[in-house]
Amino acid sequence: PLLETRAGGKAGGGARLTPTGQRVIAAFARLESEMARLVRAVEPDLAGTGISPLNLMSGFLMKTSARNALRGTITHIESDALTAEVSVKVSDDTVIIALVTRESMTDLGLCPGREAVVLVKAPFVVIAPGDTPPRVSVRNCLRGTIARVETGAIQAEVVLDMGGGKTLAASITARSVETLGLEAGKPAFALVDAAHVILAID
Numbered sequence: 319p320l321l322e323t324r325a326g327g328k329a330g331g332g333a334r335l336t337p338t339g340q341r342v343i344a345a346f347a348r349l350e351s352e353m354a355r356l357v358r359a360v361e362p363d364l365a366g367t368g369i370s371p372l373n374l375m376s377g378f379l380m381k382t383s384a385r386n387a388l389r390g391t392i393t394h395i396e397s398d399a400l401t402a403e404v405s406v407k408v409s410d411d412t413v414i415i416a417l418v419t420r421e422s423m424t425d426l427g428l429c430p431g432r433e434a435v436v437l438v439k440a441p442f443v444v445i446a447p448g449d450t451p452p453r454v455s456v457r458n459c460l461r462g463t464i465a466r467v468e469t470g471a472i473q474a475e476v477v478l479d480m481g482g483g484k485t486l487a488a489s490i491t492a493r494s495v496e497t498l499g500l501e502a503g504k505p506a507f508a509l510v511d512a513a514h515v516i517l518a519i520d
Contacts, residue, residue, distance in 0.1 A: 385440035385487045392432050409482030415457050416515035435518040442514040443488035447498050449505040457512035478508050
């Protein structure tokens with residue numbers, strides 16, 4: 319245990335740190351000091367990139383069940399009384415649009431220029447092969463090149479390279495991979511409904 323409690327009495331109750339608790343606090347203080355030192359050390363390397371040390375570190379620390387987590391910058395917001403379309407630029411050539419409630423936009427403090435993380439679950443990504451955009455009503459039609467295909471007995475994962483070091487993974491059936499002729503190196507589009515895009519902020 320980290321704390322040792324004492325029942326109340328004439329001197330009153332209370333709690334004190336155990337040796338384990340003292341070690342945990344000492345470890346936290348050391349971690350805090352080391353992180354501050356690390357931030358100071360990498361600041362010169364990131365100068366002029368538009369990326370802060372804290373932004374870089376949060377990318378390593380963020381954990382999510384969504385297969386796709388893409389950091390970007392909000393470029394545009396279009397809203398009405400109930401909903402808002404938020405455009406997030408995740409690479410030089412790729413902008414992903416998320417449909418959120420007006421309340422969520424306010425609660426998260428979403429605004430142009432603010433960084434956000436786009437979260438998309440792989441089963442919500444549809445792959446359309448070819449170099450011509452398909453005629454569909456889906457808000458996000460993202461161009462890329464198939465980086466790799468991993469096929470199992472039933473399911474398959476197709477990873478699309480969108481440039482700028484960003485990729486998007488789709489979970490589809492193994493039969494679809496065969497039917498569509500999906501192979502690494504071929505052009506394709508990732509189709510994502512704006513309502514299936516989740517936005518997270520640091």
